[in-house]
Amino acid sequence: MQKIPFSLAQPGMILARDVIRADKPNGPPICGKGLVLTESLIERLANLEVQSITVHGNPLGIDGVKTLEEDLESLERRFRLVSDDPLAEKLKNVYRDYLVRTSGD
Amino acid sequence: MEDFRNDFRNFILDTRTLPTLPGIVSKLNSLVENSKSSLQEMARLVSSDQVISARILRLANSPSYGFYRVSTISNAMILLGVDVVKSLILSSSIFEIMENSILGLWEHSLGAGVAANIIAKRLKLQECEEISTAALLHDIGKVIIRLKLEEEYEMLLRNNEEKGTASDLIERQNFGTDHAEVGGWLAQNWNLPEKLSVPIRFHHNVDETEIHQVKASVVHMADVLIRASGFSRGGDTCVPRIQPTAWNRLGLNDSILSEIVEELEDKLVDVKNFSMEIHATDDRQT
Numbered sequence: 001m002q003k004i005p006f007s008l009a010q011p012g013m014i015l016a017r018d019v020i021r022a023d024k025p026n027g028p029p030i031c032g033k034g035l036v037l038t039e040s041l042i043e044r045l046a047n048l049e050v051q052s053i054t055v056h057g058n059p060l061g062i063d064g065v066k067t068l069e070e071d072l073e074s075l076e077r078r079f080r081l082v083s084d085d086p087l088a089e090k091l092k093n094v095y096r097d098y099l100v101r102t103s104g105d
Numbered sequence: 106m107e108d109f110r111n112d113f114r115n116f117i118l119d120t121r122t123l124p125t126l127p128g129i130v131s132k133l134n135s136l137v138e139n140s141k142s143s144l145q146e147m148a149r150l151v152s153s154d155q156v157i158s159a160r161i162l163r164l165a166n167s168p169s170y171g172f173y174r175v176s177t178i179s180n181a182m183i184l185l186g187v188d189v190v191k192s193l194i195l196s197s198s199i200f201e202i203m204e205n206s207i208l209g210l211w212e213h214s215l216g217a218g219v220a221a222n223i224i225a226k227r228l229k230l231q232e233c234e235e236i237s238t239a240a241l242l243h244d245i246g247k248v249i250i251r252l253k254l255e256e257e258y259e260m261l262l263r264n265n266e267e268k269g270t271a272s273d274l275i276e277r278q279n280f281g282t283d284h285a286e287v288g289g290w291l292a293q294n295w296n297l298p299e300k301l302s303v304p305i306r307f308h309h310n311v312d313e314t315e316i317h318q319v320k321a322s323v324v325h326m327a328d329v330l331i332r333a334s335g336f337s338r339g340g341d342t343c344v345p346r347i348q349p350t351a352w353n354r355l356g357l358n359d360s361i362l363s364e365i366v367e368e369l370e371d372k373l374v375d376v377k378n379f380s381m382e383i384h385a386t387d388d389r390q391t
């Protein structure tokens with residue numbers, strides 16, 4: 001699974017996560033995971049100004065998306081020195097919410 | 106310790122080993138001072154140097170500024186402003202070094218530029234381009250220390266990676282100063298405007314500046330955010346403390362923060378892509 005810039009979307013790629021509008025992050029998904037991209041679907045998403053999508057496989061050949069558990073674990077590791085800082089704690093929670101919300105697995 | 110710090114300053118600013126400034130900079134400066142010279146004249150001057158033009162356009166098209174496409178120097182001058190273009194000329198030689206020096210510092214800097222741009226726009230601040238540029242350059246002190254001390258500095262950072270101690274702390278223990286101050290010296294030495302040099306100088310201690318505190322606060326938050334995202338390291342692996350002065354000065358809260366994080370994560374995909382493209386072109390050229 002890999003998050004890629006929308007400009008690199010190709011027909012045949014399979015969505016691994018729901019596509020959400022960048023300007024309405026809490027709104028309903030425009031496209032469900034599991035859907036196979038087609039020319040016309042790509043065009044439609046482009047019109048909605050979608051910036052990035054997460055697809056199955058590793059089409060760009062860079063490190064793919066990790067599991068939610070792995071992501072949360074490295075989040076804790078990065079914040080380990082500032083556990084006594086209430087503001088850093090806020091930021092960590094924002095990130096945790098983000099990771100959980102976008103994981104969709 | 107004070108003597109040590111002074112010695113280190115002289116060592117850093119020793120021009121014999123400092124990268125030479127492109128001659129175009131002094132010509133540009135005299136054009137800027139002459140109020141009669143037009144933006145077009147300045148653009149023509151910069152365009153006459155192809156290597157520098159290419160570097161500027163490359164940075165102007167980086168995700169840190171979020172423009173659609175900047176294809177000419179005069180466009181870059183209009184969109185970014187003369188101050189920004191000038192500082193990009195000055196820093197482009199340093200950027201060249203940055204891409205190949207401390208692991209991930211280039212990506213960290215680009216990412217911080219993007220984060221700063223998002224924060225500045227979300228808070229409707231003035232001079233967004235200057236703020237992005239300051240964030241893009243905020244760790245320039247690290248590059249110059251790396252350049253002067255070579256592997257010794259990298260070893261120092263690497264040995265502390267396990268513990269996660271902040272690089273500025275390690276630097277103060279070892280050199281009596283840190284990369285923020287070193288970056289400030291450099292920016293002053295280059296006569297960069299204060300709106301750029303101050304945020305660079307104070308990105309780890311925002312409450313010590315009276316001027317440009319908002320800009321310094323944005324750069325501080327951008328640095329924190331990009332480290333929180335785990336996007337790239339650049340000599341630091343852990344999230345630093347958020348300075349309450351910066352948080353309050355910008356009037357941040359949970360909901361603004363989560364909007365910013367959302368947008369940042371989305372844009373970071375572009376940053377990754379941009380930096381891979383750059384590396385690919387560089388590999389082809391060398």
Ligand SMILES: [Fe+2]
Pocket residue numbers: 243244284285308309328
């Ligand atoms: Fe820094």
Ligand SMILES: [Fe+2]
Pocket residue numbers: 213217243244328
């Ligand atoms: Fe930094």
